[in-house]
Amino acid sequence: MTKEMKEIKASTPIAVVWEGILLLPIIGIIDSKRAQEIMELALEEIARREARVLILDIMGVPTVDTAVANHLIKITKAAKLMGCECIISGIAPMVAQSMVNLGIDLGNIIPCSSLREAIACAFETIGFEIRKISK
Amino acid sequence: MPVRVKSKQERIKIRNNFDVAEATLAAQRLAELAGFSRSQQFMVSTAVSELARNIFIYAKEGEVTIRILERDNQRGIEVVAEDRGPGIADVDAALKDGFSTSGGLGLGLPGARRLMDELEIDTKLGVGTKVTARKWVEA
Numbered sequence: 642m643t644k645e646m647k648e649i650k651a652s653t654p655i656a657v658v659w660e661g662i663l664l665l666p667i668i669g670i671i672d673s674k675r676a677q678e679i680m681e682l683a684l685e686e687i688a689r690r691e692a693r694v695l696i697l698d699i700m701g702v703p704t705v706d707t708a709v710a711n712h713l714i715k716i717t718k719a720a721k722l723m724g725c726e727c728i729i730s731g732i733a734p735m736v737a738q739s740m741v742n743l744g745i746d747l748g749n750i751i752p753c754s755s756l757r758e759a760i761a762c763a764f765e766t767i768g769f770e771i772r773k774i775s776k
Numbered sequence: 777m778p779v780r781v782k783s784k785q786e787r788i789k790i791r792n793n794f795d796v797a798e799a800t801l802a803a804q805r806l807a808e809l810a811g812f813s814r815s816q817q818f819m820v821s822t823a824v825s826e827l828a829r830n831i832f833i834y835a836k837e838g839e840v841t842i843r844i845l846e847r848d849n850q851r852g853i854e855v856v857a858e859d860r861g862p863g864i865a866d867v868d869a870a871l872k873d874g875f876s877t878s879g880g881l882g883l884g885l886p887g888a889r890r891l892m893d894e895l896e897i898d899t900k901l902g903v904g905t906k907v908t909a910r911k912w913v914e915a
Contacts, residue, residue: 672793704800706825707883708833714881735818742819743826743887744873 653679655686661693662763666731668701676712683716687725694763695720698756700731710745717750726751726766730759784809785843790831790859799828799840803855810844810851811913820853820911823891826884827857827907833878835861835905845910852912855892860904867897 656664665683687695697716702709717727730753732740753759761771786806788799803824807817824840831838838859845852869875871889876882885907889895892909899905 670793670797703797704822704825706822706829707881707887708829711881735815738815739818739822739891742890743822744883744890745881745887 653682655682657690658696658760658763659767659769661691661767662696662760663687663690663692663694664696664698664760666698666701669703671702671709671712673708673712676709676716680712680716680719684719684723687720687723692725694726694728694766696728696730696756696759696763698731698759699729700733700756705732705736705740705745707743707745710740710743710747714748714750717748721749728753728759728762730754730756779845779847785841787839787841788828789837789839790828791837793829793832796825796828796832799842800825803842803853806842806844807853807911810853812853812911816911816913819891820855823888823909823911824855824857826888826891827855827909830884830907831857831859831861833880835859838904845912850912852893852910855907855909857907857909858904859906863901863903863905864897864899865901867899870897 658664663686667679683695697713699705713729720727728751729747732752732754751762753762764771784806786802788795788802790796790799800821804817804821807820812820824842828840838857841856843854845854864870870885873886874882888909892911895907895909897907
């Protein structure tokens with residue numbers, strides 16, 4: 642692993658939410674090089690953990706233009722080929738409006754406005770449900 | 777209708793992805809100053825992100841100038857993205873959804889046009905490209 646890969650790995654932590662569910666928060670500027678590295682890390686983790694759902698949280702990405710969207714779509718397509726569904730969370734209302742105007746189609750990606758909703762949706766995908774325990 | 781240029785303007789050299797991000801932030805700042813709503817500020821900054829990134833992708837370097845305009849009590853913002861790159865061979869195609877010569881989504885220029893009110897392209901092969909986009913604050 643190169644020094645840069647290590648830095649990316651440090652700045653792009655992948656958390657295991659539950660068996661089969663991975664959470665990848667993306668923070669900061671995504672350029673093609675970083676997107677490629679995020680993709681490699683994500684796919685590696687998906688294979689290693691046999692993940693069935695990957696949650697990409699983009700709340701920390703300041704601008705989602707077509708280049709950024711294209712990178713996200715590529716990551717999710719590759720994940721899908723490995724049998725892993727992708728959920729995108731953290732799309733702010735203003736970002737959503739701009740994306741619509743740009744004409745970006747997220748295709749098969751399941752969008753969720755909040756991380757809470759994304760986690761609930763991920764559990765549902767692997768056959769779990771979150772409910773309050775009665776005391 | 778006379779269009780006046782307000783004194784406020786920013787010029788950002790585009791050479792890498794960080795410059796693209798800086799232009800995006802400057803656009804949002806000026807759009808806020810011009811009186812755009814939060815969501816409209818975002819549309820302006822996203823459009824600037826597209827135009828600045830195009831400079832970086834196709835021409836390697838160039839310049840983005842953002843200024844506040846004024847006409848008849850109405851304020852607006854103007855973005856000029858200029859480069860001395862290869863130029864655009866087919867402007868009509870470049871403005872169509874899904875057309876890209878760089879393997880992108882092909883939504884950058886048409887998307888930027890939808891995000892702004894006006895968008896003009898002045899380009900010459902082998903000389904360069906100048907994209908001028910304007911958006912007005914709704915009265």
